[in-house]
Amino acid sequence: MAVLTESDVRTALAKVIDPEIRKPITDLGMVKSIDISDDGAVGVGIYLTTSGCPMKTEISDRVKNAVADVEGVGTVSVELDVMNDEQRTELRKSLRGDSAEPIIPFAQPGSLTRVYAVASGKGGVGKSSVTVNLAASLTARGLSVGVLDADIYGHSVPRMLGNDAKPTQVEKMIMPPQAHGVKFISIAQFTQGNTPVVWRGPMLHRALQQFLADVFWGDLDVLLLDLPPGTGDVAISVAQLIPSAEILVVTTPQQAAAE
Ligand SMILES: Nc1ncnc2c1ncn2[C@@H]1O[C@H](COP(=O)(O)OP(=O)(O)O)[C@@H](O)[C@H]1O
Ligand SMILES: [Mg+2]
Structure with a gap:
């Protein structure tokens, strides 16, 4: 033997x-x-x-x-x-290389991740529903998918994914929890209970930057960003941070939403 x-x-x-x-x-x-x-x-x-x-x-x-x-x-x-x-x-x-600067992997040339920002003119038209369901179906097809809840004030991704796990932190790296095979990060994971977030633009920008750079997403095929309604601070930040992001507009037939 x-x-x-x-x-x-x-x-x-x-x-x-x-x-x-x-x-x-x-x-x-x-x-x-x-x-x-x-x-x-x-x-x-x-x-x-x-x-x-x-x-x-x-x-x-x-x-x-x-x-x-x-x-x-x-x-x-x-x-x-x-x-x-x-x-x-x-x-x-x-895992991340030696650089001190936070690097957004999705904004690097040669990144293989398709980034889609799910946006709308009005609230309540189904952005978050589209985001999480799309994430779950793409995962079921065998893709590696992440969801970033960029609706800082009106976050709903953890609830829709039915998971309130907190991320683990290794040094400055944040490990995103997973639900239905989807990695996701939301400000809801960092606040106590249902405390509302009242931040101005620069804080929103920094939170978004951190979610993109400090979260260890691994090699994603697709990253979906669930945006807040309208064309406010967050939408502008996304455009700046990931210029290659594509946009998916959700609307309802009502004229006020479609416009
Ligand atoms: N295709 C749909 N048909 C009917 N109701 C929907 C549909 N998509 C979403 N909803 C409902 O509309 C409400 C708002 O959806 P949500 O995804 O939270 O919108 P948003 O993220 O744009 O604010 C929720 O109550 C949701 O269940
Ligand atoms: Mg929403």
Whole structure:
């Protein structure tokens, strides 16, 4: 019988994908240690990105299952630890590059993500409904889709997706929650309860910039922006931040909406 080696276990761990970052845990510096006993019992030490990681159990289960499948492995135990600041900085650099400036990946030349801003002249015409349903159907077709709730005052994306999860934060990187396979971010995830947001234009611009640059969207095929009604600050910011964004106008037959 072949002797079980650390490299066998590492090969198995390379197939474990971090549920949030969606990359192998071995590429993310998340494997802390591998211990193999003579009787085939394997102990794996895993670094989580944050102590409050909501995916703790999921990651632990994925590791256990992957290692248990290796020939010669007896029992598998997983011990969780948390990255220190240096390790988190390394992780951010490996994911985002070394630049200090927030970079909007969708505005870079060569970006493969199609960005659609869903807009309308009036409120209540179905923008958010179109956005989330389009996102869910495109996801069902196998595309990787993100939704950015740019309707800061009238956010409704988390409710429509039926998910009020809070994003996890790794350093300055924000991991978007997922619902129906759609990654989404909304100001609702950062406010207490139903507190209204009362911001002027520059704050809106900054929030939008952060949602575009600091949220780790990964390689999206499509990003949908659910805009507030009208041609206000947010619409202007979108045009400035992602000049290549396309626009999808939603209207109802009423003249006041169509105009
Ligand atoms: N195609 C549709 N037919 C009927 N009602 C709709 C349709 N799309 C949306 N609605 C309803 O209209 C209201 C406003 O929709 P919403 O998507 O929130 O609009 P907006 O984002 O433009 O403000 C909601 O109550 C929604 O359920
Ligand atoms: Mg809306």
